[in-house]
Amino acid sequence: MSTDVRDRIADYLAKFFPVTDLQDTDDIFKRGFVSSLFAMQLVAFVEQEFGVTVENEDLELDNFRSIASLERFVTGKLAAPVAR
Amino acid sequence: MTDDEKTIKCVVWDLDETVWDGILLEDAEVKLRPGVLEVMRTLDERGILNSVASRNEHDLAMRKLTEFGVAEYLLHPQINWGPKSTSVRTVAEAINIGLDTVAFVDDQPFERDEVAHLLPEVLCIDSLDAERIPDLARTQPRFVTDNARRRRVMYQADARRTEAEQRYEGTSADFLASLDMRFSIAPAAEVDLQRAEELTVRTNQLNATGYTYSYEELDAFRRSPDHDLYIAALDDRYGTYGQIGLALVERGTDAWTIKLLLMSCRVMSRGVGSVLLNHLIRTAAAAGVPLRAEFVPTDRNRTMYVTYKFAGFRDLGGTGGVQLLEHDGSDVPEFPPYMTVTVA
Numbered sequence: 001m002s003t004d005v006r007d008r009i010a011d012y013l014a015k016f017f018p019v020t021d022l023q024d025t026d027d028i029f030k031r032g033f034v035s036s037l038f039a040m041q042l043v044a045f046v047e048q049e050f051g052v053t054v055e056n057e058d059l060e061l062d063n064f065r066s067i068a069s070l071e072r073f074v075t076g077k078l079a080a081p082v083a084r
Numbered sequence: 085m086t087d088d089e090k091t092i093k094c095v096v097w098d099l100d101e102t103v104w105d106g107i108l109l110e111d112a113e114v115k116l117r118p119g120v121l122e123v124m125r126t127l128d129e130r131g132i133l134n135s136v137a138s139r140n141e142h143d144l145a146m147r148k149l150t151e152f153g154v155a156e157y158l159l160h161p162q163i164n165w166g167p168k169s170t171s172v173r174t175v176a177e178a179i180n181i182g183l184d185t186v187a188f189v190d191d192q193p194f195e196r197d198e199v200a201h202l203l204p205e206v207l208c209i210d211s212l213d214a215e216r217i218p219d220l221a222r223t224q225p226r227f228v229t230d231n232a233r234r235r236r237v238m239y240q241a242d243a244r245r246t247e248a249e250q251r252y253e254g255t256s257a258d259f260l261a262s263l264d265m266r267f268s269i270a271p272a273a274e275v276d277l278q279r280a281e282e283l284t285v286r287t288n289q290l291n292a293t294g295y296t297y298s299y300e301e302l303d304a305f306r307r308s309p310d311h312d313l314y315i316a317a318l319d320d321r322y323g324t325y326g327q328i329g330l331a332l333v334e335r336g337t338d339a340w341t342i343k344l345l346l347m348s349c350r351v352m353s354r355g356v357g358s359v360l361l362n363h364l365i366r367t368a369a370a371a372g373v374p375l376r377a378e379f380v381p382t383d384r385n386r387t388m389y390v391t392y393k394f395a396g397f398r399d400l401g402g403t404g405g406v407q408l409l410e411h412d413g414s415d416v417p418e419f420p421p422y423m424t425v426t427v428a
Contacts, residue, residue, distance in 0.1 A: 016256045029394065030418075035355035036290065036347070038256070039390045059393040 005050070005078075006071045012045050013067065024068040029061060039064075046070070052077040092132055092207065092222045093181045095124075096172050098190035099138035099145055099163070102211040108140055108148060116152045119215045124157045126218045130225055131232025133179060133239065136161035137171035137188065159239050168195050169202040179239060180349050187222075189214055227278040227299075231326040241323035242350060248322075260355065261422040263320040267356055269329075269363050270428035272313040276327065277302050280315055283330045283346060290357065291346040292388040293380045293406075297332075310335050316360050318351055325351055329360050339410075340368050342377040345388065352387070355420055361395050362417045363427060369413035376400075379407045 006024070016038060017028060042064060043054050052074065063073035097120075100107045106114035124134045134157050138145060142163040149155040160178040162171035168190065176183050184205035190196050191211035200208045209217060217223055225232065245263070252259045272280055277299050284296040297305070305311040316329035328348035334341045342364060347357040368375035377392055379402075393399070395417065397409035419425045 014255070018255050018257060035260075035353050036357045036387050036391045037353040038355075039394050040387050043390060056389065056393075056399065059390055061394055061396060064394065 005074050006067060008049060009067050009070045009074070012042075012049070022067070024071075025066050027065045029065050046074060050074050050078060089222055090182070090185050091225050092187045092220075093185040094133040094135055094159075094175065094179060095127055095187045095189060095217065095223075096135045096137045096162075096175050097124075098168070098188075098192070098195065098211065099136060099140055099149075101191040102189055102214070103136070103154060104148070104152070108145060114148065116154070117211075117214075121152070121154060121157075123214060123217055124154065127223060128157055128236055129233060130218075130223065130228050131235040132223060132225075133159050133236055135159050135175045135179075136163060137168045137175065137190075138163045139165050139168070157236065159236065159243070167198060167202075169199045172199055172203060172206060178243075187217070189217070225282075227282060229279040229282055231279050232282070234324070234326060238324065238326055238350075242325075245320075245322045256353075257422070263322070263354075263422075265318060265320045265354065265356075265423040266426070267316065267318050267359055267423050268426045268428065269314055269316045269360060272302070272306050272315040272330075274303070274306070276315045277306065279327045280313070280330050283327070283348065284344070287346045287348060290349055290352060290387060291344075291385055292342070292392070293344055293378050294382055294385065295344055295380075297344070305332055314360070314363075316356065318354065318356055329356060331360055331364060333364060335373075339374045339376050340364075340371075342375065345377065355423070357388075357391050358395055358417075359419055359423065359425060361391065362419060363425075365395065365411050365413070366416050368411070369416050372413070374413060375411045377409045377411075379409055380405055381407065 013022065013028065046052065047054055062069055064070060097103050103117060103120050104114040105117050108114055127134060136158055140163050145163045146155060149158065160175050162174055164171065172186060172188055173183070176186050183203050187207040187209055188196070188199050189209045189211055196208040196210070199206055207222065249259055280302050281297065281299045302313065305313045312333040312335065314331045315327050317327045318325040328351045330344060330346050331342060332344035334343055345361065365375055377397060379389055379392065381389065392409050395411070396415055397411045400408040400410050402408050
């Protein structure tokens with residue numbers, strides 16, 4: 001399950017970054033290629049691809065900065081009991 | 085002009101019996117209608133764009149438009165057999181403007197009704213009234229800035245960029261690097277104020293607070309010892325984007341506060357919003373004060389919230405619809421390697 005999440009994230013990022021050398025823990029924001037549009041697309045991708053809602057309090061760099069942190073965030077979201 | 089009647093940003097023209105007298109596919113000869121090119125030029129000089137929505141044979145009509153000297157004034161002309169409402173919507177989306185800033189000119193009541201019915205925000209005009217379009221209050225912007233005069237040329241450069249981007253085989257990051265972008269940040273001078281006001285009025289999506297300031301207010305901020313007003317411009321190998329970013333910082337004793345941070349939608353994919361923000365973070369960090377930012381959520385500006393959060397700002401919560409974010413000055417971001425940044 002979690003490797004599937006990881007692969008879907010890595011595939012998505014491959015459209016934006018030269019990922020042949022992108023390691024799971026590499027900070028994509030430190031690599032500099034992050035526009036406001038990309039940031040919004042990344043948030044929308046996470047919401048649509050995995051059917052989760054990204055709340056304002058989830059919008060932390062630590063949830064989005066690398067393949068590993070995105071995987072951790074998405075897996076946590078999917079495991080959390082649905083509110084209401 | 086009431087508040088909900090916005091300045092027109094683009095006029096979309098029908099061709100047969102509107103731009104020219106006659107019907108291209110039926111008549112042996114069509115003639116450019118007197119006054120039409122002059123109206124287009126007048127609008128163009130005011131920074132109002134021209135486009136086309138016509139049911140016609142595309143290549144034939146484009147050749148005629150070129151022959152009449154009209155083609156160079158047009159952005160994203162839609163010449164096809166589909167409904168005009170679809171064509172008008174396509175133009176608005178291609179230019180990235182709201183339908184409530186679009187006018188549509190056609191001689192046929194049926195076509196005007198079809199557009200008015202499906203796109204009620206669009207201003208529909210009878211071709212008989214075409215010569216009076218420049219006299220409408222909605223086609224008379226308060227200022228005509230240098231940026232406005234160059235708007236069509238800049239949008240045409242944008243169209244070439246978009247085409248190049250769609251053809252580009254590599255990643256988005258590689259494409260951005262290939263643009264040779266040059267971004268400059270400078271304190272706003274008096275000559276920049278009309279453009280600064282225009283930016284606050286025209287920008288909705290990438291405006292963190294939605295505050296709009298008049299020329300006079302901006303001039304006061306520019307002179308104030310307690311404020312910094314920055315204006316930013318972008319150029320690349322396809323030409324200039326003009327002045328596309330604005331930031332207003334209030335320098336308090338305990339903290340500096342970003343009252344306004346906005347970017348033209350045209351540069352949303354270029355990463356320059358973060359660069360301007362990085363400059364503010366670095367300046368505040370160098371002065372040893374925390375940097376705060378006001379954010380007023382609207383249904384359209386979540387992008388700016390994400391921009392702040394991903395730049396390392398914490399949400400301090402808020403009152404009265406204004407949220408406050410803060411950057412503590414640690415982990416100051418670098419400027420991106422794919423862009424040359426100059427700070428005046």
